[in-house]
Amino acid sequence: xxxxxxxxxxxxxxxxxxxxxVLAGCRSSERGAQxxxxxxxxxxxxxxxxxxxxxxxxxxxxxxxFLQVFHKIAQFSGHSKFETWLYRLATNEALQHLxxxxxxxxxxxxxxxxxxxxxxxxxxxxRELLDQALANVEPELRAIFVLREVEGLSxxxxxxxxxxxxGTVGSRLNRARRELQQQLTDLGWEP
Amino acid sequence: xxxxxxxxxxxxxxxxELADDQRSRLSDHLDTCTDCAKELANFxxxxxxxxxxxxxxxPEQLWNQLESRIERQSEHEPPISRSVDQSxxxxxxxxxxxxxxxxxxxxxxxxxxTYQSWFTxxxxxxxxxxxxxxxxxFRHDPDAAQYMLLANYENQLVDPDQAIQxxxxxxxVAGGLPAGYTLESTHVMKMPCxxxxxxxxxxxxxxxxxxxxxDDKETTNWFGDRPEITASCNHKQCxxxxxxxxxxxxxxxxxxxxxxxxVRDVAEVSQMVAWLDEKKRPVAH
Numbered sequence: 001x002x003x004x005x006x007x008x009x010x011x012x013x014x015x016x017x018x019x020x021x022v023l024a025g026c027r028s029s030e031r032g033a034q035x036x037x038x039x040x041x042x043x044x045x046x047x048x049x050x051x052x053x054x055x056x057x058x059x060x061x062x063x064x065x066f067l068q069v070f071h072k073i074a075q076f077s078g079h080s081k082f083e084t085w086l087y088r089l090a091t092n093e094a095l096q097h098l099x100x101x102x103x104x105x106x107x108x109x110x111x112x113x114x115x116x117x118x119x120x121x122x123x124x125x126x127r128e129l130l131d132q133a134l135a136n137v138e139p140e141l142r143a144i145f146v147l148r149e150v151e152g153l154s155x156x157x158x159x160x161x162x163x164x165x166x167g168t169v170g171s172r173l174n175r176a177r178r179e180l181q182q183q184l185t186d187l188g189w190e191p
Numbered sequence: 192x193x194x195x196x197x198x199x200x201x202x203x204x205x206x207x208e209l210a211d212d213q214r215s216r217l218s219d220h221l222d223t224c225t226d227c228a229k230e231l232a233n234f235x236x237x238x239x240x241x242x243x244x245x246x247x248x249x250p251e252q253l254w255n256q257l258e259s260r261i262e263r264q265s266e267h268e269p270p271i272s273r274s275v276d277q278s279x280x281x282x283x284x285x286x287x288x289x290x291x292x293x294x295x296x297x298x299x300x301x302x303x304x305t306y307q308s309w310f311t312x313x314x315x316x317x318x319x320x321x322x323x324x325x326x327x328x329f330r331h332d333p334d335a336a337q338y339m340l341l342a343n344y345e346n347q348l349v350d351p352d353q354a355i356q357x358x359x360x361x362x363x364v365a366g367g368l369p370a371g372y373t374l375e376s377t378h379v380m381k382m383p384c385x386x387x388x389x390x391x392x393x394x395x396x397x398x399x400x401x402x403x404x405x406d407d408k409e410t411t412n413w414f415g416d417r418p419e420i421t422a423s424c425n426h427k428q429c430x431x432x433x434x435x436x437x438x439x440x441x442x443x444x445x446x447x448x449x450x451x452x453x454v455r456d457v458a459e460v461s462q463m464v465a466w467l468d469e470k471k472r473p474v475a476h
Contacts, residue, residue: 029265031258031261034261035254035258038254038257039254042249042253042254043248043249046246046249046253047246050246050247051244051246055247059249059250059253059256062249062253063253063256063257063260066257067257067260067261067264070261092338092341092342095335095338095339095342096339096342099328099335099339126240126243127240127243127244127245129240130237130240130241130244131244138332138334138335139335140332140334140335140338145241148206149237149238149241149242150241150244154208155203155206155208162338163341163346163348163378164348164375164376165348165375165376168375168376170199170200170202170203170206170208171199171202173202173203173206174198174199174201174202177202177233177234177237180237181233181237184237191232191233191236
């Protein structure tokens, strides 16, 4: 792929730059503040969307998330971390997008099960395979897996984003991992 | 710890979310059980694969596109106020003041009528439509339906034993569920029709039953135009709505209404009615 790749989690610290002045500016619909907020967190939102809705729709849903953020910013009370609030909006938007389009399986299952691995291509193949398997996992479980494994959220943060008790996060992750494992095995994956 | 205990906690172990003593007991089991150790190794492989995932950078023109959409949205918003000069010159003429008073009177009347009409019909129609979507989604994917509900309505995750502070009454799930059901979560929700408490319960096979409860004074029709039948379940008049292979059921319980979504059959409704009636009965001494 020609475009530059961003790696997971490296840009999480960007969100630390979101301060009270940026949020206040966004509440007043100041374009400069909105652009600053976007610059500080659009990579995380886009990355989440690529995993949740697929590359094709990721940019569109990312825009939709920021429209929601700017529209609802007055509702952000500051009692939780802004990241948590943002992830909650983004996850809900992704799930609603999938529900609206019934595109829960955004990639066709066209990949033939692998019969062998070539050592040099193994790493890339595994990435593609994981993306493909993840697309076939039910969206709510996909969200919880991505929030944990790609975004690196703790159980407490995931509970706040998904709005479930913290004690339930582990059992949902168990389900997500087992379903993903099953999907990978169906695609020919051997751990 | 047996295999079943370990399997239930395996993700929490893998993610470093267990307390030291639990972690230690789980480690002891993993040292001797090849099946559980293999499952953990699979989780570790998945994590390695996920860590290696890369994402293309967002398109460079994304902000410009977003800014255009923000501008298009703000163009469609109504102007906040007209110019000060225009309003001042109009308001200071005597005729203008009379006309203004008459206009305000008529406008308030129209607004009140419209509000009443919208509030009683429009809001409720909108709500029954949204709740209808929830019912449809629930049949296929209760988790997705729950996300939809939580996204649409202001809510708070609560401990059912302490929800009395928010509700003014103890939810029916406080103090436990019938055998074969476990409580997953309880939310207090502000819906357009009423403030209610909703509990998500899991059967032993993992399927979901949702229990809503709201104050009897706040009457509402949650099922819109769906055909309803009234049936006697364990000697209680219940309103039942068929949703493909499931049932929604609603009945009066003390001073409140209880509504179940995702019920399997009338026998399960009767069982829940009996359970609640039993809870209500004072304990004999």
